[in-house]
Amino acid sequence: MTWGQYRFQLQTGAPDVSVDLLDGWLNARYEQVLEATNWLDTQIEDPLTTVEAYSSTTDTITTTAGQPIVTGVGTAWTREVQEGRRIYRPGDSMFYTITEVLDPTHLVLDRPYNAHGTDPPGTVYPGLPYVIFQHLYKLPDDLRMIVSVLDPRNNLPLEYFNKTRLDDVAGKRTTIGEPGAYARAESIRWQGMTVSQIEFYPPPAHARTYTLVYLRAAIGFDGESTDTSPLPFVSSTVLLTGVRSDIATYMAGQHPEKAGAYLNQAKAYAIEYGIELAKIVRQEHQERRRPARIRMADRFTRHRLARSDRNRNNFWSRQ
Numbered sequence: 001m002t003w004g005q006y007r008f009q010l011q012t013g014a015p016d017v018s019v020d021l022l023d024g025w026l027n028a029r030y031e032q033v034l035e036a037t038n039w040l041d042t043q044i045e046d047p048l049t050t051v052e053a054y055s056s057t058t059d060t061i062t063t064t065a066g067q068p069i070v071t072g073v074g075t076a077w078t079r080e081v082q083e084g085r086r087i088y089r090p091g092d093s094m095f096y097t098i099t100e101v102l103d104p105t106h107l108v109l110d111r112p113y114n115a116h117g118t119d120p121p122g123t124v125y126p127g128l129p130y131v132i133f134q135h136l137y138k139l140p141d142d143l144r145m146i147v148s149v150l151d152p153r154n155n156l157p158l159e160y161f162n163k164t165r166l167d168d169v170a171g172k173r174t175t176i177g178e179p180g181a182y183a184r185a186e187s188i189r190w191q192g193m194t195v196s197q198i199e200f201y202p203p204p205a206h207a208r209t210y211t212l213v214y215l216r217a218a219i220g221f222d223g224e225s226t227d228t229s230p231l232p233f234v235s236s237t238v239l240l241t242g243v244r245s246d247i248a249t250y251m252a253g254q255h256p257e258k259a260g261a262y263l264n265q266a267k268a269y270a271i272e273y274g275i276e277l278a279k280i281v282r283q284e285h286q287e288r289r290r291p292a293r294i295r296m297a298d299r300f301t302r303h304r305l306a307r308s309d310r311n312r313n314n315f316w317s318r319q
Helices: 003-013 019-034 163-170 236-254 256-289 298-317
Strands: 043-049 060-064 069-073 086-088 096-103 106-109 124-128 131-133 136-138 143-150 181-190 193-201 209-216
Touching: 003 019, 003 236, 019 236, 019 256, 143 181, 143 193, 163 181, 163 193, 236 256
Parallel strands: none
Antiparallel strands: 043 209, 060 069, 060 124, 069 106, 086 096, 086 131, 096 106, 136 193, 143 209, 181 193
16 A cells, blocks of 8 residues: 555544544554564664775874874875865874865864873974864665674674763773674764765775665655555554554544543554554564575586486487
């Protein structure tokens, strides 16, 4: 059924209830179903490619305590590559964000450089090696929950940390390497939208493509796209009975003189909804336990066809 058909059926049975209420209840019940378990149909695998960190070799930087401007010698910085990434010099106790690249040899930090915090403002640190890296990466727009992040070197999942624990374990993140863990980072506002991010730790030293396994947030009914449908595993029974329970509860409040009858209806529909939801969840779990059919590689089975052809030819040659 399409969202438009759901709305039509519900509106036919409750003509006095506004369309906005029906649409809201449909979306709320749909969300309840999606959150009932980790549905296989909502699980997505998406490549997530990290950026190779840059460790200086012949080029150097000069920084000044209390100043946000960094001067490069032998550098070729560009806005497209360096802007928005992080920078530190070996020995620093923290990293900085590059907010602007003024020209190939000058960039601006997100705050004044303070080295170890012990030297007076104006102290100059000339000719130092440096590292530029990226440890935060944008997540897909339809992501609801991360299931795992698979390491491309062994296809095993990275360890998950929440942000608080990662801060306790990782400190200031001034060492790059092979990521062994990840965390959900704070969302940011970008071009008027909220963007979710993931953080790798240690910050990646190499460009590698990780496999992001996640549950997508299915798009609900926006009130206009009436020809679209819920995901196929969501039965019409579970949505209709759920919303009809909501309708009956609403009508009980609108008609106190009939509240008892409406509340009994609401209870009956709620029971039917719970039974149907448990049924489709059980079907989902049974599907997961079903053993996969093993298909042998062609190199192990191609001889069977040749042997079959020989036997058939031998048979006809004897006739």
